[in-house]
Amino acid sequence: MKPQTIIALGAIAFLSSCTIIRQGEVGVKRSFGKIKQEPLMEGARGFNPFTTTIIKLPTRTMNMEVRLPLPSKEGLTVQSDVSILYRLDGKYAPKVIENLGRNYEQVVILPVFRSAVADISSQYFAKDMHTGQRSVIERSIKELMMKQLKERGFEVEAVLLKSIVLPAGLTKAIEDKLEAEQDSQRMQFILDKEKQEAQRLIIEAEGIRDAQKIVAEGLTPLLLRFKTIEAFNKLSTSPNTKVIITSGEQPLMIDSNIK
Known part of the structure; x- marks a missing residue:
């Protein structure tokens, strides 16, 4: 060779x-x-x-996409696309191959996920999966999966519920409720505004009343007599011809040019 x-x-x-x-x-x-x-x-x-x-x-983070129905507390079925972010701990790799094989996603991760989803979603109403409760549901599913998968060498990083599709009738009911709540909030705003305007008018009227009361309390008989004397004094120095009729308390002026 x-x-x-x-x-x-x-x-x-x-x-x-x-x-x-x-x-x-x-x-x-x-x-x-x-x-x-x-x-x-x-x-x-x-x-x-x-x-x-x-x-x-x-051993990097893997994304497993699943579409499945979620049972709700009231017995409805909610369709959802779900992302499961997980990774394999390298030191468990020999055990995974020995006990589960290379198709471990279908053998253990997917069945554990389906079981966890059924347990958790059935504790919530369908509308909760479309509101702020979604994050609570996702976290609960993740924690339940971790209890069963951690000892097998898998770390579940996140469970994300996406594209939640509620039953048609429930969707309409939620939309009607939200619209009614918005109308109620709008009406409450108008009522609050009217109450504030009424309160403003009351405060304004009380201010006018108090001002008039202060003026009235200041008009004493002595002050009125003093003002009368002042008026007589000004009239007496006026160059215009006039006739003054008085009782000594208040002057009554008659224009001498009236014929």
């Missing part, structure tokens, strides 16, 4: 017995059908291709 042929065969054998485990991956070695319990971390790994297989699993 020529040297070139030997070198080529050696290169092929070397390349076929080496694999690269990249970032976000973990390797599991299976030799003679047995799983090695030590996971293979990032880097180049050599192995005997005739007796050994390197199985690679992702």
Whole structure:
């Protein structure tokens, strides 16, 4: 056999017995059908291709999209698209391959999710899944899944309910209720505004009344007599011809030019 042929065969054998485990991956070695319990971390790994297989699993965050019906407390069915964000803990990879295989999403994650959704969503009314209660439902589903998946080597990062589709009749009822609440708030605003205007008028009237009371209390008989004397004094110095009739209390002036 020529040297070139030997070198080529050696290169092929070397390349076929080496694999690269990249970032976000973990390797599991299976030799003679047995799983090695030590996971293979990032880097180049050599192995005997005739007796050994390197199985690679992702350890980065995975997004599993599911569309399924959610049962509600009142017995209705709410359709929803759900995202399950999870990741595999690398040190559990050999156990996962040994006990679940590479199709672990369908074997364990999806069934656990369906069970958790049925348990949690049935505790809430359908309208709650379309309001601020959604985040509470998502968090509860995640926590219930974690109780069953953490010991298997999976970390559930988030459960996100998307595209909530309520039954048609319930959607109309919620819209009518929201519209009625808006009308009620609008009417309450008008009533509050009218009450404030009425209160303003009362305060204004009380101010006028108090001012008149102060003026009336200040008009004493002595002050009125003093003002009368002042008026007589001004009339007496006026150059105009006039006739003054008085009782001594108040002057009555008659224009002398009237014929």
